[in-house]
Amino acid sequence: VYERGTNVDQFVTRFLLKETANQIQSLLSSVESAVDAIDEQTSQIRHIHNKSGHNAMDSWYDNPVSGYSPNNRIMTKERRKSFQTASSDTKEECLEAQINRLAELIGRLENKHFLAKDNG
Numbered sequence: 001v002y003e004r005g006t007n008v009d010q011f012v013t014r015f016l017l018k019e020t021a022n023q024i025q026s027l028l029s030s031v032e033s034a035v036d037a038i039d040e041q042t043s044q045i046r047h048i049h050n051k052s053g054h055n056a057m058d059s060w061y062d063n064p065v066s067g068y069s070p071n072n073r074i075m076t077k078e079r080r081k082s083f084q085t086a087s088s089d090t091k092e093e094c095l096e097a098q099i100n101r102l103a104e105l106i107g108r109l110e111n112k113h114f115l116a117k118d119n120g
Contacts, residue, residue: 009112015110023102030095 002013 013109013112016105018114020102020105020109023098023105027095027098027102030091030098034091 001009055071
């Protein structure tokens with residue numbers, strides 16, 4: 001189908017394929033970044049767990065002279081969670097936009113393929 005198309009058809013096909021490849025690469029980069037972040041968090045959690053053992057929380061609650069009260073710790077976690085949620089919402093919107101763009105490009109390629117098939 002590609003070989004029988006006009007120069008313009010071939011150009012459009014190449015352009016759409018390159019744009020699709022770019023979108024896939026962009027998505028792959030985002031997914032790899034997310035995997036790296038998850039691996040880093042998992043590694044830190046395992047390190048803390050292995051270093052402190054199972055009694056770390058018990059000793060923390062037993063020591064009333066701790067530098068942080070449980071309420072401050074919880075508030076800090078909540079703030080951190082809301083910040084992470086906001087940034088992950090933004091990342092999710094970007095990924096969704098990339099996926100939609102990719103779906104649009106694939107749809108255009110499929111339509112072009114079917115039109116060329118019908119004409120050829």
